[in-house]
Each structure stands twice: as structure tokens, then as C-alpha cells.
Amino acid sequence: MTFLWCIVSLYFYGILQSDASERCDDWGLDTMRQIQVFEDEPARIKCPLFEHFLKFNYSTAHSAGLTLIWYWTRQDRDLEEPINFRLPENRISKEKDVLWFRPTLLNDTGNYTCMLRNTTYCSKVAFPLEVVQKTRITCPNVDGYFPSSVKPTITWYMGCYKIQNFNNVIPEGMNLSFLIAFISNNGNYTCVVTYPENGRTFHLTRTLTVKVVGSPKNAVPPVIHSPNDHVVYEKEPGEELLIPCTVYFSFLMDSRNEVWWTIDGKKPDDIPIDVTINERYHGACNPSTLGGRDGRITRSGDRDRPG
Structure with a gap:
């Protein structure tokens, strides 16, 4: 009889423990914390639980035996799934309460959830992350002039002014990226490609016209x-x-x-x-x-x- 009572006691204890672990304080989707990052750049995202919802920090939670788990829901999907931390070159990784992207991709856009839990405690919050594609133009009609082993020098101009230290326009080799396009960015853009060949230096000059319009x-x-x-x-x-x-x-x-x-x-x-x-x-x-x-x-x- 005593043995049977022990089994029943353990059974009820298991139910209580299971119920406690299944309950979770869900703070929902924190739309006030919508994060935008640029494509193909490193990004670090901190779990907002410790910044806005809980009264203790990550170190305290970790010392108490709590584990931080990350999930995400892809754009236009309803299924929440664990984040894959085994991608080549550790493109996505976690360090304490920070989620790292090295670098971001467009299809990283979605809702991200960080959950803090152990067998008796659970709290989670979700937030939207949008990976923004840079608007860029490419220096045209330069293929075939030099082999791929040659690394040319590319200089970009807006009108007659060399593009350097512009707030929202960034030269990236053959590409010119616009972080945020303004009407003031309308105009003619010229790329000058300089490359060596047989002891001589050659220049290719190409001009494009940029017109900023509204987003579809x-x-x-x-x-x-x-x-x-x-x-x-x-x-x-x-x-x-x-x-x-x-x-x-x-x-x-x-x-x-x-x-x-x-x-x-x-x-x-x-x-x-x-x-x-x-x-x-x-x-x-x-x-x-x-x-x-x-x-x-x-x-x-x-x-x-x-x-």
C-alpha cells in the first residue's frame, strides 16, 4: 500500500510539474519594437524580455538555471520553428541574450521570439524583424574589358562631385547603394573604372540617370x-x-x-x-x-x- 501511495504521489507531482512547464507568460508581439536592418550587413538583436518586461537581467536568469531559447516565424507563414544555428560559417548565432546575423539575408524577415524558461517558469515575447533591401545601381557595360583576376578601382560621382562621406549613398565597388532614397538623389551618376593592362592604365566611364519614385x-x-x-x-x-x-x-x-x-x-x-x-x-x-x-x-x- 505504501508503495502504491508513492507511485500515486510521484504521478501527481509529475502532472503539477508538467502543468507548470507548459504555462508561459506570453507578452505577445511587441510591435513597438519593430526592427529594421539592411540586407547583407551584420546585425545584433537583443532579447527585449530583459529590457522591457522582466525586472532581472540575463546574467541573473542564467545563474538561476533559466535557459534562453530563440524561435522565429517566417514572413507570410504561421508556423513557429527553432532558429537554425548550424548554418555555414555560423551566419546566425546566439551570444547570451543577443542574436547575431553575420550577415543578414532578405529571407531573414519575420517575427522572432525569445523564450526564457526552466521546468517551473516560462516567459516569452515576439518582435518583428524586417531585412531591408538596399536600392542600388551597378556600373553598366564593363564586362569583358579585364579578367576576373584584375581588381579595378571604381570611383563614383554625382554630377561633378565625387561620392564620399554622403549620408545615404555608399559606393560598394561596382555598386552604388542608396540606404534611403530621397528626391535630392535625382540626377546623373558616373562611375569611372580604372584597370591596368600590359603596363598601361585604362579608364572606363559610364553615366546613369537616377530618378527617385514612390515605393510600390x-x-x-x-x-x-x-x-x-x-x-x-x-x-x-x-x-x-x-x-x-x-x-x-x-x-x-x-x-x-x-x-x-x-x-x-x-x-x-x-x-x-x-x-x-x-x-x-x-x-x-x-x-x-x-x-x-x-x-x-x-x-x-x-x-x-x-x-
């Missing part, structure tokens, strides 16, 4: 500025009526911007218009682009001829 992520459907929905256009019979259709489009690469009119739901070419006194037509200005479409209805007609 921020594109919105077309917006009609005129005509106005609340305006009724009235003209005497025989008078000309000109109704402008003014539309504002977001920039979208390779997008056709289209604007057309319909009258009572039909294209103007499909209906004969024989205007009579007091006859009204409902016309619609219809813009369309890859970002969406809009429509604006206007009313027009003739006033009664004075008695």
Missing part, C-alpha cells in the same frame, strides 16, 4: 481631382461643353495608366448622342492602373431655352 508598397488607387460629383454642368443648346477629367496616379513600374469616359454606362463611341432640350446624361470618368481603379460620375444637360 505605398501605391494607392487613382484619385480623381475633377470632375466633382456635386457639380451639375448646364449649357444652352448649341454651346460647347468641355468637362476635364484630372486624375492623380501613384507611380508603378510597367503600369499603364488609363482614363476613359462612359455615358450612361456605355462608351461614347457606342452611343449616338442627339441632345434635346432638358435631356440629361450621366457621364463617368474612369481611371485605371495596376494599383487599382476609381470612378467619378458627373451630370450634364441643357437648360430650357428662354420662352
